[in-house]
Amino acid sequence: MSNRVHLKDDHLEYRLIRQRLVVSAAIILVMIVTLLIRLYVLQVVDYEHFATLSDSNRVRIKALPPARGLIFDRNGVVMAKNLPAYRLEIIREQVDDIEDTLTRLKKYVDYSDQELKRYRQSSKRRRRFESIPLRLNLNDDEVARLAVNLHKFKGVEINARLARNYPFGGLGVHALGFVNRINLEELSQVDEINYAGTSHIGKLGIEKFYENELHGTVGVQQVEVNAKGRTLRVLDEKPPIPGNNLHLTIDSKLQMVAEKAFGDYTGSVVAIDPDNGEILAMVSMPTFNPNLFVHGISVKNYASLRDSSRRPLFNRALSGQYPPGSTVKPFYGLAGLETRTVNKKQKLFCGGYYILPDEERKFRDWKKEGHGSVDLQDSITQSCDVYFYDLAYRMGIDKISAFMVQFGFGEKTGIDSPGEKSGLFPSREWKRATQGMPWFPGETLNTGIGQGTLLVTPLQLANATAALAQKGTRYRPHLVRTIESADAEEQREIGSPPVEQYKLVKNSNWQYILESMKNAVHGIRGTAYRMSLGLQYSVAGKTGTAQVFGIAQDEEYDEETVAEKLRDHALFVSFAPADDPRIAVAVIVENGSHGSTVAAPIARQVMDAYLLGQS
Amino acid sequence: MNQVLAYENISYTKRVLDVLRIDPVLLLLLGLLSVFGVMVLYSASGSDIDLMMRQITRLAMALLLLVTVANIPLRILKKISVWLYLAGILLLLAVMFYGEVGKGAQRWLDLGVIRFQPSEILKLAVPMMVASYLADRVLPVGWKALMISVVLVMIPVFLIARQPDLGTAILVGSAGFFVLFLAGVRWKIILILSFLFSLMAPLLWKFVLLDYQRARILTLMNPESDPLGSGYHIIQSKIAIGSGGVYGKGWLNGTQSQLDFIPERSTDFIFSVFGEEFGFFGSILLIFLYLAIIYRGLYIAAHATENFGRLLAGALSLTFFVYLFVNIGMVAGMLPVVGVPLPLISYGGTSMVTLMMGFGLIMSIRSAKRYLG
Numbered sequence: 001m002s003n004r005v006h007l008k009d010d011h012l013e014y015r016l017i018r019q020r021l022v023v024s025a026a027i028i029l030v031m032i033v034t035l036l037i038r039l040y041v042l043q044v045v046d047y048e049h050f051a052t053l054s055d056s057n058r059v060r061i062k063a064l065p066p067a068r069g070l071i072f073d074r075n076g077v078v079m080a081k082n083l084p085a086y087r088l089e090i091i092r093e094q095v096d097d098i099e100d101t102l103t104r105l106k107k108y109v110d111y112s113d114q115e116l117k118r119y120r121q122s123s124k125r126r127r128r129f130e131s132i133p134l135r136l137n138l139n140d141d142e143v144a145r146l147a148v149n150l151h152k153f154k155g156v157e158i159n160a161r162l163a164r165n166y167p168f169g170g171l172g173v174h175a176l177g178f179v180n181r182i183n184l185e186e187l188s189q190v191d192e193i194n195y196a197g198t199s200h201i202g203k204l205g206i207e208k209f210y211e212n213e214l215h216g217t218v219g220v221q222q223v224e225v226n227a228k229g230r231t232l233r234v235l236d237e238k239p240p241i242p243g244n245n246l247h248l249t250i251d252s253k254l255q256m257v258a259e260k261a262f263g264d265y266t267g268s269v270v271a272i273d274p275d276n277g278e279i280l281a282m283v284s285m286p287t288f289n290p291n292l293f294v295h296g297i298s299v300k301n302y303a304s305l306r307d308s309s310r311r312p313l314f315n316r317a318l319s320g321q322y323p324p325g326s327t328v329k330p331f332y333g334l335a336g337l338e339t340r341t342v343n344k345k346q347k348l349f350c351g352g353y354y355i356l357p358d359e360e361r362k363f364r365d366w367k368k369e370g371h372g373s374v375d376l377q378d379s380i381t382q383s384c385d386v387y388f389y390d391l392a393y394r395m396g397i398d399k400i401s402a403f404m405v406q407f408g409f410g411e412k413t414g415i416d417s418p419g420e421k422s423g424l425f426p427s428r429e430w431k432r433a434t435q436g437m438p439w440f441p442g443e444t445l446n447t448g449i450g451q452g453t454l455l456v457t458p459l460q461l462a463n464a465t466a467a468l469a470q471k472g473t474r475y476r477p478h479l480v481r482t483i484e485s486a487d488a489e490e491q492r493e494i495g496s497p498p499v500e501q502y503k504l505v506k507n508s509n510w511q512y513i514l515e516s517m518k519n520a521v522h523g524i525r526g527t528a529y530r531m532s533l534g535l536q537y538s539v540a541g542k543t544g545t546a547q548v549f550g551i552a553q554d555e556e557y558d559e560e561t562v563a564e565k566l567r568d569h570a571l572f573v574s575f576a577p578a579d580d581p582r583i584a585v586a587v588i589v590e591n592g593s594h595g596s597t598v599a600a601p602i603a604r605q606v607m608d609a610y611l612l613g614q615s
Numbered sequence: 616m617n618q619v620l621a622y623e624n625i626s627y628t629k630r631v632l633d634v635l636r637i638d639p640v641l642l643l644l645l646g647l648l649s650v651f652g653v654m655v656l657y658s659a660s661g662s663d664i665d666l667m668m669r670q671i672t673r674l675a676m677a678l679l680l681l682v683t684v685a686n687i688p689l690r691i692l693k694k695i696s697v698w699l700y701l702a703g704i705l706l707l708l709a710v711m712f713y714g715e716v717g718k719g720a721q722r723w724l725d726l727g728v729i730r731f732q733p734s735e736i737l738k739l740a741v742p743m744m745v746a747s748y749l750a751d752r753v754l755p756v757g758w759k760a761l762m763i764s765v766v767l768v769m770i771p772v773f774l775i776a777r778q779p780d781l782g783t784a785i786l787v788g789s790a791g792f793f794v795l796f797l798a799g800v801r802w803k804i805i806l807i808l809s810f811l812f813s814l815m816a817p818l819l820w821k822f823v824l825l826d827y828q829r830a831r832i833l834t835l836m837n838p839e840s841d842p843l844g845s846g847y848h849i850i851q852s853k854i855a856i857g858s859g860g861v862y863g864k865g866w867l868n869g870t871q872s873q874l875d876f877i878p879e880r881s882t883d884f885i886f887s888v889f890g891e892e893f894g895f896f897g898s899i900l901l902i903f904l905y906l907a908i909i910y911r912g913l914y915i916a917a918h919a920t921e922n923f924g925r926l927l928a929g930a931l932s933l934t935f936f937v938y939l940f941v942n943i944g945m946v947a948g949m950l951p952v953v954g955v956p957l958p959l960i961s962y963g964g965t966s967m968v969t970l971m972m973g974f975g976l977i978m979s980i981r982s983a984k985r986y987l988g
C-alpha cells in the first residue's frame with residue numbers, strides 16, 4: 001500500500017465504491033420486484049389454474065370392480081362363485097424398462113406368448129396408473145417365488161382379485177356358461193365406465209344372458225396418491241354394488257344324474273317341469289371345464305376343445321338341430337284326430353312299405369316285414385311308419401305344419417340363454433322361399449315320420465313334449481327362477497305365463513294319445529317296453545330313430561357295417577307320472593342307433609332321480 | 616425498576632455482542648431466517664425430526680464459525696486471502712484427479728475426517744483474493760489490474776464448471792466480478808465486456824456447456840415438451856408455488872410437497888414447499904427478510920473504513936443476493952435449473968457453513984471500522 005499511496009485518493013475511491021453500492025442496491029431492488037411479480041403471477045393471477053393442476057395431481061379415481069353375482073341351483077347349491085386368485089399385474093407408469101422387466105420376470109414365473117399378447121393389448125387402452133394383469137391365477141409356488149423377488153421389479157405387483165369359480169367343473173356348463181377376459185369387441189358393447197375395473201365377462205349360457213344382472217355396479221374410490229402413484233389414503237369411496245344372485249331352475253343333482261347316465265355318448269337331455277317351463281336339467285355332452293377359461297385358457301387346451309370331433313364347446317341342447325324321427329308321431333296322431341283326418345277305430349294294413357298313388361317309389365317302414373293291421377294307438381306304440389305315411393299324406397303338409405307350430409316346432413322357444421336355434425318345420429311357403437321349388441308329396445311322407453328337412457333342437461322337443469303333457473299349454477322354457485340382490489333383500493321371480501294355449505277339440509283325443517304313449521312304454525309290444533321294467537310310476541313316452549344319412553330305395557340299413565359317425569341318432573321323449581306329469585324329458589343320443597335301447601334308459605334315470613329322489 | 620433492569624439487560628447484551636464483534640442487526644435477521652428455515656425444512660422433509668436436528672446442529676456449528684471468523688482481525692484476513700485462494704485452487708485440482716463422484720459430478724474431496732467441496736472455499740477465497748488485490752490498486756480499476764483480476768476469477772470458475780457444477784461456478788464467478796464492479800470498472804468496459812460475452816454465448820453453448828446443462832436451459836423455455844423428463848421438476852414446482860395462492864395451504868399442508876411431487880424438495884427446491892404452504896404473503900415476507908440482510912451487508916460495506924472491507928462486504932452481500940435470485944428464479948421457472956440452494960434454508964451443511972463464514976467476514980469488517988474509527 002505504501003509505495004502507491006501518493007496515487008491513491010481514498011476519499012475519491014470511497015465515493016466511487018459507495019456509488020457502486022447504491023447502484024447495486026437499486027439493481028437488486030428492481031430484480032427483487034421482478035421476482036415478486038413472477039410470484040404474484042403464479043400465486044395470485046394463475047392461482048386457479050395451478051390449484052386445479054395440484055388437485056388433479058394428487059387425486060386419482062380408482063374403479064372398484066363389483067363382485068359378480070352368484071349362481072345357485074334350484075335347491076340353493078352354489079354352481080358359480082367367486083374365489084380370490086392371485087394375479088401378476090404391472091403398472092406401466094412405474095416401470096422404467098418394460099421389455100427388460102418382462103424378460104427378467106420370465107425367470108420367476110412363466111407366461112405364454114398369448115398372455116403376453118393379451119397384456120400388450122390391454123396395456124394399450126389402459127388408464128394412467130392402472131395395473132394390467134400379465135398372468136392370472138398364480139399358484140402358491142409362483143406367488144412365493146415372486147414375492148421374495150418382487151423388490152427387483154418396480155411397478156410389478158401381486159394382487160388378489162376375485163375370480164369366477166365353478167365348483168362342479170363341467171357340470172351343466174352349457175346352461176351356466178362361463179366368464180372369460182373381455183375382448184375389445186365386447187368392451188365396445190358394454191358401458192365402459194361400469195366395466196372400468198372388470199376384467200371378465202360372461203361368454204355363454206346364463207353367464208352371458210344375465211350379464212347385466214350378474215355384473216353389478218362399479219364402485220369409485222378417490223384416492224390421494226404420491227408422485228409414484230402409490231395410494232396414500234382414501235379421500236372418498238362409493239363402494240361397488242355386487243351383482244345380483246341368480247337362482248336357477250336347474251337341479252344340480254338331477255343334472256349330475258343326467259350327465260352320468262350319458263356315459264361316453266354324445267348328445268343332449270332336456271328335462272322340463274311341464275307346469276311352468278322350468279328347466280330341471282339341460283345337458284349337452286360332452287362337457288368341458290369352464291374353470292379353464294376363467295384364467296385364460298392356453299392355446300393348446302383351447303385347440304383341443306375346438307377341434308375335437310365330439311365338439312364339446314357346442315351347446316347341443318339349444319343349438320343342435322336333429323331330425324326328430326318317430327318322436328313326433330304322438331303329435332301327428334293328435335293332429336290327425338283333432339282334424340278328423342283319422343279316427344280312433346280306423347285300421348290300416350302295414351306291409352312294410354307305402355306307395356303313393358301314381359308313383360312307383362316305395363316308402364319303407366323301419367320294420368321290414370310290416371306291422372300288420374294297426375290302428376293309431378298300435379302305430380304309436382309300435383311306431384309304425386306306414387300308418388303315419390298315410391296320415392301325413394291325407395292330412396297334407398299345410399295342416400300338419402299349422403298344427404305343429406302350435407307346439408313350438410320350427411320356432412325358438414325364447415329360452416333365457418343365447419345361441420338358440422329355431423329348428424325347422426317345413427312348409428310349402430318355406431320351400432318356395434328358400435329353394436324356389438314346389439312342395440312334393442314325397443316330402444310330406446318324410447315329414448310324417450320325422451325325417452326329411454324337419455329339424456328340432458332337444459330343447460324344442462322337450463318343450464313340445466311338456467306342452468303335450470299339458471294338453472297343449474306351452475310355457476317359455478327358462479333357466480332362472482329368481483333374481484335376488486346380493487343382500488337378499490330384493491327378489492324378483494321370473495314369472496312365465498303360457499305362451500300358447502292350444503284348445504283341444506275333444507279331450508278324448510288327447511286321452512287316446514296319452515294311452516298310446518303309456519302303451520309305448522308299459523305295453524308288451526311297446527317300443528320302450530324294456531325301460532318300464534321295475535318302474536314305480538307310469539310313463540308316457542315315444543322312441544325315435546333319426547337317420548343321419550339317407551339310404552337308397554332298396555338298400556338295407558345294417559347297423560354293424562355302418563361307421564359309428566353315420567349311425568342313426570337315438571331319441572326318446574317322455575313325461576311322468578303319465579297322469580299327473582311333473583317332468584318332461586327329451587333325450588337325443590347322437591349315433592346311438594336305437595331310441596329304445598340307448599335313449600330311453602337315460603330318460604328313465606333322470607325321471608327316477610327326480611320323482612323318486614334317487615336313481 | 617423494571618425499566619432500569621431492562622435497560623441494564625440491553626446494555627449488557629450489547630456489550631457482550633461488542634466483545635464478540637457481532638453485528639446485532641445482522642444476527643437478528645440471520646436468526647429469524649434460520650428459524651424460518653428450520654420450520655420449512657421440517658415440513659419439506661416430511662416431518663423428519665432427525666433431519667431437522669442435523670440441520671440445527673449444523674446451524675449451531677455454522678454460527679460458531681461465524682463468531683470465529685468475525686473475531687479474526689481484518690488485516691489478517693486480508694493477508695491470508697492469497698494463501699486461501701491458492702489452497703483452494705490446489706484442492707480443486709486435487710478434486711479433479713482424486714475426487715469422489717457424487718450424483719454424476721466430481722465435487723467432493725474426502726480428507727478422512729470430513730468430506731467437503733473445495734469449491735465452497737472459493738466462494739469466499741475468490742472475492743477475498745480479488746478484493747485484497749484491488750484494495751492496493753488505484754481505483755477505478757485500470758486495464759492491467761482488470762485483466763489480472765479476470766484471470767484470478769476465471770481460473771477457479773473454469774475448474775468448478777468442469778466438475779461440473781454450474782451453480783457454484785456462477786456464484787464464485789459473480790462474487791469475483793462483483794468486487795470488480797464495486798472497484799469501479801468503467802461502465803464503458805462493462806458494456807464492452809457484456810457485448811463480447813453475448814458474442815461468445817453461442818460458443819459457450821456449443822463448447823463449454825454439457826449436454827445436460829443445455830437440456831436444462833432448453834427445458835426452461837418449454838417445460839411441457841418433456842413433462843416426465845427434465846421438464847417435470849419445473850412443472851411440479853410451478854404447480855406447488857401457484858397452488859399456494861395468496862395465503863398458502865398452511866404449514867405441513869402442502870399437497871405437492873407432502874406427497875412427494877416436488878423433487879429435491881428439502882434442498883434446491885425448498886422454496887416450492889415454502890411457496891405452497893405459505894403463499895404469496897409468506898413469499899413477500901421471506902424475500903423482504905433476505906432483502907434486509909442484503910441491505911445490511913451493503914450498509915456495512917458503505918461504512919467500512921478501507922477498500923478491502925468495502926469491496927469484500929459489498930461483493931459477499933451481492934453474492935448472497937445471487938443465491939436468492941437464482942434459486943427462486945429457478946424454482947419459479949424463470950431461470951434454468953442449476954444447483955443453487957436457497958441460502959440458509961435448504962438442507963445441507965457446506966453451503967450453510969460458507970454463507971455463515973461469509974457473514975462472519977462481514978461482521979469482522981464492521982468491527983474493523985469500529986476499532987479504527
